[in-house]
Amino acid sequence: MKEANIERRDFLKRLIVSVLSFSSPGLLKAQEKSKESTSLYEKGYDPEEHLWGMGIRINRCIGCGRCADACKRENDVPRLPFFFRTWVERYIILEGDEVVVDSPTGGVDGFKTHVQEKKLVRSFFVPKLCNQCDKPPCVQVCPVGATYKTEDGVTLVDSEYCIGCRYCIQACPYGARFIHPRTHTAEKCTFCYHRIVKGLIPACVKVCPTQARVFGDTKGRASPLVRFMRMNKIRVLKPYLNTEPKVFYAGLDMEVK
Amino acid sequence: MKDISFLAKWAKKFWKKVPDQVVRLSIPILILIIGFIVMRNLLVPSDFGKYGHFRAAAIDELVSQEIQYSEHEMCFECHDDVVKAKNMSYHRGVECEVCHGPAAAHIEDPEGNQLPAPRERGYCPLCHEYLPSRPTGFPQIVSESHNPFRACVSCHDAHDPKPPTVPKECEACHAEIARTKALSHHVYISCIRCHKTPKEHNIRPRAHRPEKPSTREFCGECHDEKAPSAKGVPRVNMETHGERYVCWQCHYPHLPEAH
Numbered sequence: 001m002k003e004a005n006i007e008r009r010d011f012l013k014r015l016i017v018s019v020l021s022f023s024s025p026g027l028l029k030a031q032e033k034s035k036e037s038t039s040l041y042e043k044g045y046d047p048e049e050h051l052w053g054m055g056i057r058i059n060r061c062i063g064c065g066r067c068a069d070a071c072k073r074e075n076d077v078p079r080l081p082f083f084f085r086t087w088v089e090r091y092i093i094l095e096g097d098e099v100v101v102d103s104p105t106g107g108v109d110g111f112k113t114h115v116q117e118k119k120l121v122r123s124f125f126v127p128k129l130c131n132q133c134d135k136p137p138c139v140q141v142c143p144v145g146a147t148y149k150t151e152d153g154v155t156l157v158d159s160e161y162c163i164g165c166r167y168c169i170q171a172c173p174y175g176a177r178f179i180h181p182r183t184h185t186a187e188k189c190t191f192c193y194h195r196i197v198k199g200l201i202p203a204c205v206k207v208c209p210t211q212a213r214v215f216g217d218t219k220g221r222a223s224p225l226v227r228f229m230r231m232n233k234i235r236v237l238k239p240y241l242n243t244e245p246k247v248f249y250a251g252l253d254m255e256v257k
Numbered sequence: 258m259k260d261i262s263f264l265a266k267w268a269k270k271f272w273k274k275v276p277d278q279v280v281r282l283s284i285p286i287l288i289l290i291i292g293f294i295v296m297r298n299l300l301v302p303s304d305f306g307k308y309g310h311f312r313a314a315a316i317d318e319l320v321s322q323e324i325q326y327s328e329h330e331m332c333f334e335c336h337d338d339v340v341k342a343k344n345m346s347y348h349r350g351v352e353c354e355v356c357h358g359p360a361a362a363h364i365e366d367p368e369g370n371q372l373p374a375p376r377e378r379g380y381c382p383l384c385h386e387y388l389p390s391r392p393t394g395f396p397q398i399v400s401e402s403h404n405p406f407r408a409c410v411s412c413h414d415a416h417d418p419k420p421p422t423v424p425k426e427c428e429a430c431h432a433e434i435a436r437t438k439a440l441s442h443h444v445y446i447s448c449i450r451c452h453k454t455p456k457e458h459n460i461r462p463r464a465h466r467p468e469k470p471s472t473r474e475f476c477g478e479c480h481d482e483k484a485p486s487a488k489g490v491p492r493v494n495m496e497t498h499g500e501r502y503v504c505w506q507c508h509y510p511h512l513p514e515a516h
Contacts, residue, residue: 012284019292049309062391064384066355073359074325090390110383111390119501123390148311158315203326203359209351209384209396 045197047151052191053246054205055214055228056127058253063088063125065107067204069214072108074192074203081105083178085189086204088127094118099255126256127213129204130155130176130189131237131245138168138177147186152245153218153219154193159185173241191215218246331421332360335367339416346417347396347463354413356380374415381409419460427454430462434511441512451475451510476504491515 006014071086072079090105092100095118104111107125114123126208136155139147146161147168169177169186177188192202198216200206205215216225225248232250238257249256266336304313332353333340343349354360362370375381378400387397404412413419427448428435448454454467470476477495479486499507508514 012288016288019288019295024480040497056488059392062384062395063388066383070326070355070359075322092390110386111388113388124392125390143403145310148309150316151309156311156315156319158312159311160315160318162413190319193316195324195326197320200323200324200326200328206326207352207355209348209355211350241443 011083024162037074049219050152050217051219051246052131052132052153052196053215053216053218053225053248054129054191054202054223055232055234055248055250056154057212057214057225057232058124058126058249058251060210060212061088061125061127062210062212063090063107064209065110065113066207066209067127068106068108070203070207071189074195075190077187078181079108083181083187085176085187086127089126089128090114090123091122091126092116092123093253095121122253123136124253126249126252127204128174128176128237129247130172131174132189132191132192133183134244134246135242137171137173137241137243141171143165143167154191155188156190157186159183159187159190162186173238173243174226174245292384324361327359327361327364331364342414343416346419348416348418374397376408376410378408381415438511443511443513470505470510471503473503476510 023184055102068087071077071084071125071226073084073116077085084106087103088111089101089103090107090111092102092114094100094116097117100114100116102114104142132155136147136149139149139155141166144161144163146158146163147155148158149155164179164184164186166179166186172188177186179185180187190211192200192204195202201215205213214224214228216223216228218225218229228250229248234248234250235252236245236248238245277297287415302312302314305311307313308316340353343351343353346349356375357372360372363372380506382398382400385396385400387399409415426435431448435448438446438448452467455465457465458467473495478484479490480493481495482492484490484492
């Protein structure tokens with residue numbers, strides 16, 4: 001019982017010593033880390049020169065779902081339903097203002113004719129993805145700072161920092177996030193960040209057979225997106241939330257939520 | 258020298274004045290502060306905040322992700338015939354990798370990473386099956402009744418799809434209009450009387466469009482009171498009859514009805 005009876009002064013001394021000894025490897029480690037990272041940003045890509053965005057032409061989308069399929073292949077998204085970085089919704093507006101929205105397997109396997117009793121008023125497809133908000137609510141709620149917005153306007157997740165708490169999933173008004181079943185961290189569309197910094201377009205834009213998706217820079221320069229935004233009447237999803245999305249829709253029906 | 262000793266004396270005096278409980282309390286607070294600084298150093302990597310409120314290395318981790326879908330131009334090197342044919346065809350907007358899947362690995366090593374070709378009948382309907390939700394004008398079929406049981410590619414070249422034999426009659430592609438007209442007062446007026454049609458329209462209908470009447474005077478060629486047309490043709494006064502509109506805003510030209 002002698003051991004347990006240490007003096008307070010002794011205890012405090014030992015505490016100081018142990019804290020200091022624990023911390024020294026940490027300090028060294030941090031020093032090492034900074035030496036390792038030679039950032040892509042230093043190899044010629046300047047995020048300040050860009051502000052990425054996407055345009056979607058509703059009246060061109062044929063609902064083939066090749067975008068959702070390509071996204072899964074490019075980004076190794078699990079091929080199970082419920083896990084999507086991008087997906088296609090079908091809106092069916094019936095007589096009497098009844099609205100049916102469906103998205104069987106996100107559109108990856110295409111759509112089958114929807115059987116309904118009421119008369120069809122109109123119907124169309126709406127591709128969806130992370131809106132890459134200028135004021136992202138998901139970034140604000142992350143308790144560990146694992147989700148962040150880059151200079152070029154893309155919201156990303158640091159999967160090493162993410163603790164999988166799901167706050168961001170709750171906060172996202174567009175349902176764009178999910179927890180990856182293998183890593184148990186939050187995931188979402190990155191605008192194919194690994195492609196766009198190398199001058200390629202996102203996979204979903206590349207495979208769209210009718211060019212319903214348009215990708216480019218919103219920053220001043222002549223890009224397909226700037227042209228798209230000048231030529232069309234643009235709407236964003238849930239504008240009243242002031243998230244300021246950078247996914248712009250042309251020909252979007254008022255029924256789309 | 259004098260100054261310093263004076264200062265030290267002053268500090269000693271001040272220290273004695275500090276109540277004992279404050280001194281004791283300040284020790285754990287000091288430890289906490291040191292602990293916080295140390296932990297922050299330990300947990301927050303030094304590249305944090307370099308480009309924004311995040312770890313700079315996180316960007317590199319993301320960017321190092323492998324690219325699956327290559328650039329379209331890459332195929333030309335080895336499959337120039339296919340690329341050339343496709344770029345002229347209806348499928349010019351459909352990327353090779355839509356049908357053949359991601360091909361970055363194939364370009365690196367064609368023999369080692371062979372690409373599948375979607376020859377089965379179920380594939381093309383992903384885009385071409387009739388769905389009311391699809392935009393009008395997109396070519397669609399009902400696969401149940403469109404030449405069932407045979408592979409699509411046995412009639413259509415996937416890289417240059419078109420109706421396999423070029424039809425001569427307008428009816429082949431405009432069956433509904435032709436049927437309608439056949440029951441109308443205009444039954445004996447041939448399509449090309451009203452639509453000057455280039456020959457190429459039958460091969461690439463969307464690239465070579467026929468003309469459509471654009472003025473009231475066109476209908477007047479037969480229906481004007483003074484027109485030199487056959488006696489039986491009903492006449493109207495072009496000045497007053499529906500003057501503000503073109504005729505087909507009221508009469509469907511393929512099924513004109515007056516009563």
